[in-house]
Structures are given as C-alpha cells and as structure tokens.
Amino acid sequence: MEHVAIAAEKENKKIDRSQFEEAAYILRALANETRLCVIMQLSQAAELSVTELMEGMNCEQSLLSHHLNDMRAKGILSCRRCGKNSFYALKDKRIIHVLRCVMHCSETDYAAAIAAN
Amino acid sequence: MEHVAIAAEKENKKIDRSQFEEAAYILRALANETRLCVIMQLSQAAELSVTELMEGMNCEQSLLSHHLNDMRAKGILSCRRCGKNSFYALKDKRIIHVLRCVMHCSETDYAAAIAAN
C-alpha cells in the first residue's frame, strides 16, 4: 500500500490549477485591443458614454457595443442608462494596475514574436 | 473646408489603438489556466523540465508540450535542451508582476460572472 500513499502525496504537491481559473478569466476579458482601449479611456474618466468612447478610438458602433456588453456581463464594467445615453464605467479600478503592468512589459520586444506569428 | 479640418482634428484625438496590440498579445499568451500554472511554477524556480512542470500540476504531457511550445514561440519562455530533458524558463521576469497583479484582482468576486457565463 506504500505506493498508494506516495502517489497521494505527490498528488497533494500539485498546484491547484483552479486558483488560476478566475485569473485566466479576467485576462481573457482584457486580451483584446479594442477592450484595452476602452479600459484605458475609462481609467481616465470615471464614466463615458458609448459615443464618447467611440469618438476616443476607432471602432464601429456595433462592435463596440458588443464588447461593452461582454465586459459588463463579465463583471468588468458597469453600465448606467440615462436618457439616450449609456454610461459605462470600470467596476474594479484594480484592473488599471493590470493594464499598466502589461503595458510596461510590452515596451520591450515581443514585437519580433508577434511578427513571426 | 472648415469641417474637414475639424474632422481631421477629431481623428487626431483618437487613441492610437496599435499601442495596445502588444499588450493584448501578451495578455492572450497568458490567458489560460494551464499557462498561468506554468508561469507560477517558473516564477519560483529559474528553470524546470517538462516532467517537473507536469508533476507540479495536473496536465497531460502532450497538452503541456503544446502550451510550452506556444509560449516559447510567443517569446514568453526560453527553452534549453539537455540530454533527455527540456528545461523551460521565463524570458521576462516582469511577467510575474502581471500575474501577481491579476491574481490580486481575482481575489474578489468575478466568481458570480464566471458562474453566469
């Protein structure tokens, strides 16, 4: 029975992958040019309407709307309707830290790998 | 001609989305449970063989190998062959900051949004 105990012990040493589930989820929610651009804008403005966001970047209304709705569903953004406008805001400001951090990383040279696909 | 100038000016105010290309690229390269688990392990070990990585988590050899190769191709990891073993290491330690940052974010309550899909 010894080998069973050893196997069980080894199993216990394994990192619990589930602790990364949520992290991966958040990263997936960010990992897109358009969405990063939205987050960047919202990091400087408390809240912005769809039109304001659209004017700040280069994105079709429909596509932006889809992304905004996705991010809201994923708990990244909040949305408040007011008359004809919808105002979106960051739900958790700490997201900004992640963005800053990765922007800092991206100052160097993944460009080659990107180019190579 | 005035309106043309105004349009051009508006165009200039738009955020250059391309600055987020590389950031999105890195985020995509991280946004996966298995890969985060690899990065976590490599953040504590300088370098690890595929077998060591495998023992530290719960992942089939082939799948892990695919992920490792992808991350290498994307410039996240380096790889050194030595006899029967391949040793992988983080190419840029700053990735660890991103991981820490997002793990910190994920301490709170995206769980509901995840559950809701």
Place this chain on the structure above:
DNA sequence: AAAATAGATGAATATATGTTCATGTATTGT
C-alpha cells in the same frame, strides 16, 4: 541492440472569439 524515458509534433476536432450587417428599440427634438 533493445527497451525505456523524455519530450515533440501533426492531424482532427470541439469550442470560443471577433467581426460585420441588418434591423430593433427607446428616447428626444421638431
């Protein structure tokens, strides 16, 4: 030389994501 070990690789497949287009809905201005 044969078997075992460590890892890589390619095809096949399932699923997720991103994007566009056409159209819908609520609100506001005339």
Place this chain on the structure above:
DNA sequence: ACAATACATGAACATATATTCATCTATTTT
C-alpha cells in the same frame, strides 16, 4: 406624429484556441 439620435441585439460567418490521440525522435539505460 415624425424624424433623428444613441445604442442594443441576433444571425451569420471567419478565425483562433484548446484539447486529444496517435505517432515520432532523440537520448539514455540495460
């Protein structure tokens, strides 16, 4: 009441990602 504005939504599609399986290669052990 009608037109315009601001935004949402669903279908259709293309592309990207994740995963499995079977197989291959290089190295080491016996």
